[in-house]
Amino acid sequence: MGRMKIAIMLRKWSWRKPRGDLTFRRFKYSKSHVQDDDVAMSSSRLRVGVLGLGAIGTIFFTRLGLLATNLKGTTKFPKLTVDAFIRPKRFENWVQSQTFQLNILQGQKKETLHFCIAPSNKLATVWNAPHVRIRTLTSHDNQTSDKVDVLLVAVKAYDSTNVVQELWETKRHMLQNDAICILLQNGLGHEVPENSKNLEMSWQFLNGVTFIGGRMINFGSVETSGLETGMTFLAPMTQVHCHDIETCKRMKRINVVAQIFQAAGLRCEVLETSAMQGMQWRKLIINAAINPLASLLNAPNSSVISSQSSRDCIKMVVEEAIAVAQSEKIVLGCSQDELLHEVVEVANNTGTNICSMLADLRRGSRTEIDAITGRLVQGGERYGIATPVNRFLLLLIQALEKEGLRRNDSTTSVSK
Structure with a gap:
């Protein structure tokens, strides 16, 4: 299999709501090359x-x-x-x-x-x-x-x-x-x-x-x-x-x-393995932009692109995340504007979805916040990159998570 490189159409960043039919087709590998x-x-x-x-x-x-x-x-x-x-x-x-x-x-x-x-x-x-x-x-x-x-x-x-x-x-x-x-x-x-x-x-x-x-x-x-x-x-x-x-x-x-x-x-x-590293980080950044915010809003994914305030939060999360990725020598293969556009696409395409983080919080279960936002904050600490917005979101979700786990423990104790 030949080397696959990430190729993304250059698009000017816009906060307008994307068309519902937008997908990841702009990637060179968005169609299968399997024979x-x-x-x-x-x-x-x-x-x-x-x-x-x-x-x-x-x-x-x-x-x-x-x-x-x-x-x-x-x-x-x-x-x-x-x-x-x-x-x-x-x-x-x-x-x-x-x-x-x-x-x-x-x-x-x-x-x-x-x-x-x-x-x-x-x-x-x-x-x-x-x-x-x-x-x-x-x-x-x-x-x-x-x-x-x-x-x-x-x-x-x-x-x-x-x-x-x-x-x-x-x-x-x-x-x-x-x-x-x-x-x-x-x-x-x-x-x-x-x-x-x-x-x-x-x-x-x-x-x-x-x-x-x-x-x-x-x-x-x-x-x-x-x-x-x-x-x-x-x-x-x-x-x-x-x-x-x-x-x-x-x-x-x-x-x-x-x-x-x-x-x-x-x-x-x-x-290829090298291309997957960038893809994993892009998915990580998209999750970091959508999941904590949607969880705090207690709403479906579309809520994170429904107001200027939430869109501003997304932009700050992505800016910090890209800085961490760059410090770790991760090749994302896209600009900040293009990555912001991807966040909007995913939020729109999965607009009715309740993200797993919010579902976990509603059940009083452990979330994946440490593997998502926590990973960005950890990377920032390692390389001296400031991540105040991501850190704040991390602390809020962790607090909600602990409260939910505490309630579950209390309920379990009473039922016994």
């Missing part, structure tokens, strides 16, 4: 796993599951098996709710997977599609045919390192020896545990960044925004060069994954 031949060169069977059915995990699993149920008789793709892995307690609660569905909602549109439940085995399979399943993490099936080729880890940034460690230490039987592990990211919190880098197995870790918005209504139901326009980007954590057959084979497998995501209606592109 159909890559799919044909893959194996005849591919098992994909999704770890965690939060908002993003549910969206990806549902779309992939719907694709798998409709691939019968086609030769373009390998036979696709899709498994979701959740905690036993979550599975039990789902069974007790008797919903037996996964739904993603987009306006008036609803996409659903219907399941048959086997409570004793902690297993749920889609009607007439036994190769699309929800399982628990307690399975100890060591059959080679049941191991996952590609695992999408869709958990909170603060959980990612521990999850990878747990996978390696206690759930190794779930994955093939050469499995691809994709860590979807909503900040800069994903890291591979140090001791996993020298282990005998050869899992390949990818960073993933998605611009799809999702809000959990309850387990099994997610309201999404930006699903048709939001891009997902994948890249190896370490630079890959096709110097040998095995390395080239791995790159082809990554391209097959991107092609399958595309077929499932999840716009996807594979980047």
Whole structure:
């Protein structure tokens, strides 16, 4: 795969509301460069796993599951098996709710997977599609045919390192020896545990960044925004060069994954490692501009571009964030005005979405503020860059977070 560089159309910064059809099409890589031949060169069977059915995990699993149920008789793709892995307690609660569905909602549109439940085995399979399943993490099936080729880890940034460690230490039987592990990211919190880098197995870790918005209504139901326009980007954590057959084979497998995501209606592109670093930072800055402010406004994402005051706040957040990125030698590949325009595009495309930070605060749960705004403040401290606006937002969200956790603890104590 040739080197991909970030190419952005120069646009004069404007605070006018963008058109609803604006997407990330101005990037050179906004359309997939994966060739159909890559799919044909893959194996005849591919098992994909999704770890965690939060908002993003549910969206990806549902779309992939719907694709798998409709691939019968086609030769373009390998036979696709899709498994979701959740905690036993979550599975039990789902069974007790008797919903037996996964739904993603987009306006008036609803996409659903219907399941048959086997409570004793902690297993749920889609009607007439036994190769699309929800399982628990307690399975100890060591059959080679049941191991996952590609695992999408869709958990909170603060959980990612521990999850990878747990996978390696206690759930190794779930994955093939050469499995691809994709860590979807909503900040800069994903890291591979140090001791996993020298282990005998050869899992390949990818960073993933998605611009799809999702809000959990309850387990099994997610309201999404930006699903048709939001891009997902994948890249190896370490630079890959096709110097040998095995390395080239791995790159082809990554391209097959991107092609399958595309077929499932999840716009996807594979980047080089160097390009992904800039993309991760751009996603970080966009999240830092939208999530804390929308959370403090207690409103959907569109609220951050609905007034001059909120737009001024966004501009100050972005200015500080870019200064930190520059001090860390990060190549963003865009100007401040262009990045501000991206913030507006994302806020507009996901306008009805309640960001995950606000959803967490409403539930009294821990947020990802430390991996987003906290990361910017930390970087500023390291390099002597002033970040007063981001620091203020960080302190406010942390205060709200602690208050919510305190209320939850009090409620739990009373219920006991």
